[in-house]
Amino acid sequence: xxxxxxxxxxxxMGMTNKKSLKCEQHMGHRAMYWYKQKAxxxxxxxxxxxxxKLSINESVPSRFSPECPNSSLLNLHLHALxxxxxxxxxxxxxxxxxxVYNEQFFGPGTRLTxx
Amino acid sequence: xxxxxxxxxxxxxxxxSSVINCTYTDSSSTYLYWYKQEPGAGLQLLTYIFSNMDMxxxxxxxxxxxxKDKHLSLRIADTxxxxxxxxxxxxxxxxxxxxxxGIGTKLQVIP
Numbered sequence: 204x205x206x207x208x209x210x211x212x213x214x215x216m217g218m219t220n221k222k223s224l225k226c227e228q229h230m231g232h233r234a235m236y237w238y239k240q241k242a243x244x245x246x247x248x249x250x251x252x253x254x255x256k257l258s259i260n261e262s263v264p265s266r267f268s269p270e271c272p273n274s275s276l277l278n279l280h281l282h283a284l285x286x287x288x289x290x291x292x293x294x295x296x297x298x299x300x301x302x303v304y305n306e307q308f309f310g311p312g313t314r315l316t317x318x
Numbered sequence: 319x320x321x322x323x324x325x326x327x328x329x330x331x332x333x334x335s336s337v338i339n340c341t342y343t344d345s346s347s348t349y350l351y352w353y354k355q356e357p358g359a360g361l362q363l364l365t366y367i368f369s370n371m372d373m374x375x376x377x378x379x380x381x382x383x384x385x386k387d388k389h390l391s392l393r394i395a396d397t398x399x400x401x402x403x404x405x406x407x408x409x410x411x412x413x414x415x416x417x418x419x420g421i422g423t424k425l426q427v428i429p
Contacts, residue, residue, distance in 0.1 A: 207360075234415060245406055245419035246361065259416065293360055297415070305349075305410070307417065309360035 207310035209294050215316045218284060224313045226277040226294030233299040235277040236307065237269060240291040252277060253299065284317045291315070322420035324407055329426045336394040338423045340407030343388060347409040350383060351417065352392045355404045364392070364405075394425075402427045 207228045216222050226235065234253045238246035251259035252271040266288075268280040277294055291314050295307040321343045330336045342350070348369050353361040367374045367381045367390070374381045380393040394401055407420040 236415075243422075245421050247419075248416055251415050253415070295361075305415065306363055306366070309353075309362070311358075311360045314358075 207294055207296055207308050209292075209310035209313050211313060212311070213314045213316075215318065216281065216284065217318050218286070220284075221280070221282045223281065224279040224292055224294075224315075226279075226296075226310055227275055228296040228308070229275055230296065230308065231274075231298075232296035232308070233274060234297045234305075235271060236295040236297075237277070237279050238293040238295065240293055240312070242290075246293055250279075281315075284315075286317050289316045322407055322409055322418055324405075324420040324423045326421065327424050327426070329428060330397050331428050332397060332399055334397055336392075336397045336401070336425055336427075338392045338394075338405050338407075338425065340390040340392075340420055341388055342390065342407070342409050342420075344409060344411050344418075345385075345388065347411050349410040350381075350390050351406075351408040351410070352379075352381065353406040353408060353419070355406065355422070357403075361406065397425075397427050399427045399429055401425060 210225045237249040240246045248261050249263045250269045255271045266283050270278040291312040293312045294310040297305045297307045323341045351366045352364045354364050355361045365376050367383050378395045382391045404422040404424050406422045408417045410417045
């Protein structure tokens with residue numbers, strides 16, 4: 204299984220809602236990532252988890268809250284978002300931070316619209 | 319600093335070769351990658367090159383790296399309509415997990 208799955212595929216939420224994005228992989232990878240991608244832009248790194256601990260937070264606003272319950276799962280909890288947070292949210296995983304090559308496998312993304 | 323630049327658009331005829339170019343600024347980059355993104359989908363790693371290599375060939379794909387000029391290119395031979403997508407150049411610096419992506423080149427293949 205070389206797949207990273209993300210749910211839901213699409214999400215529409217109001218600015219007062221609380222929702223969560225989910226990501227799962229069963230490749231035994233120990234590093235997992237959240238990226239945000241706006242239209243016609245490259246993916247921008249948000250968070251990195253390594254061995255279930257947060258290792259990189261790219262100064263992301265606190266209305267985005269990541270969580271790594273176990274080595275296979277990565278969540279992104281959303282609260283009080285703004286319309287400018289509408290984007291494609293991509294999850295990725297890689298073997299671990301010590302891997303020389305460290306290929307990142309990407310999920311298909313969740314298309315988020317904030318009204 | 320880290321900055322990866324690419325041209326925005328490339329149009330080629332089916333069967334021709336495509337060459338997508340990229341420049342980067344961080345001379346300590348260790349790995350350079352090419353990713354493909356089809357509409358509405360995530361990113362798929364196509365190929366990569368280690369910074370001590372000049373060239374890498376993988377079936378229809380050829381990657382050339384000029385470290386002196388910090389220039390990376392991806393050549394797709396016999397381009398097919400299924401190759402239409404956005405191609406991202408990306409760099410990884412040292413042992414860090416962070417990968418910085420270029421803005422992406424949209425490849426349009428005309429039948």
